[in-house]
Structures are given as structure tokens and as C-alpha cells.
Amino acid sequence: MYRVIGSGNSRARRVLWMLEELGLGYDHVPALPQTEDVVAINPGGKVPVLIADGVPIPDSTAILTFLADRHDRFSHPAGTIERALQDSMTQFLLDEFDSALWMAARHSFVLPEELRQSAIKDSLKWEFIRSQEALVGRMGTGPFLMGAEMTVPDIILTHCGDWAETAHFPVSQPRLAAYLERMRARPAYRRAQAA
8 A cells, every 4th residue: 555645735636646546545644844754754855755665755746657657557658659748748747837836836935935036926927828828739639638548747737727726827728727627527636635
């Protein structure tokens, strides 16, 4: 059984959702970042951390990729063109969506108050809107981001969409808004939200 360490309001929600989609059992420890217990297993103090076979695996994207590969779902096989395109989409989402939202969070409540620059959020919102335009041009024709099958990038993008809503970052593309609505209707997503 897996153990997921991290608050459900963090990137741990991505991992919880993946485990729900896979139908796997897990224990959830809703620990906050930088707490003593988290630092003991991840010296950087960040969450989520997945404990698999007694080994701590940090970073939500690494965890999602590990789970998808290990359970042969939500990912294309390594070494295929499809996997290269999937990994490219993952990197795009991390660079363009996750990083803008994380930078806004840092300047909202993570950094010490004297280091926060609230004006940076305007430029981050502009970048976020621009990135949506590029994303829509890369979206597949199927119900999922890459086409007919759900993959790791679907979980990352939907979580970023949720994060954007909380942070008041506008979802300006109707196709992206419709996609997010479909993804949020998934039973496994709803179970992860309740965790």
C-alpha cells in the first residue's frame, strides 16, 4: 500500500487523484510543508511525498510518472513518440502554468512579507492567459489533453486549473474551460477532492 504525505490543498491532490483513478489503496497523511515529519523524509520539506516500498519519492510529477509507469496506465510507453509528446506536454504545463501559479503563491503567502512583490502577479496573469492560447493550439481532438486517452498531463493541467481558480487567475479559453469541467466531473477526481 502506498502512503501519500501532503495536504490535500497542495500538489498532493494530484497524487491522490492518480491513486483514485488507478483504484489503488493508500494512506493519506495530510502534513503541511516544512513540518518536522516532512523534513525527516524529504530534506527540502516540500510535499507531496509518496512512500513506495519503504522509499520516499518527492515531487508530484515524478510520483505521477512513477505510478503511471508502474501500473501501466495514464502514460504511453517509454521510448515511443507518443511518450515524447506526452513528456513535452508535461514540461510545457510545468513551465507555463504551474510555475506562474507557484510564483504568484510565493509572492502572496510563501515568502517572508518583506520579500513579496505583489505587482508581479499582473505579469504572471498576462503570461497565464498567453499560455492558454498556446495550449489550445496543442490540445488533441479527443476528450483528453493528448487525445483519446487520459495521461499524466491531464492531472497536472486540471490541478493547475483548480489552482488558477483559487488564485483568481482567469481561464480565458472556452475550450480549456469546457475541458476542465469534463475533468472535474470524473468520479475519481471528486473522491480525491474529498480526501
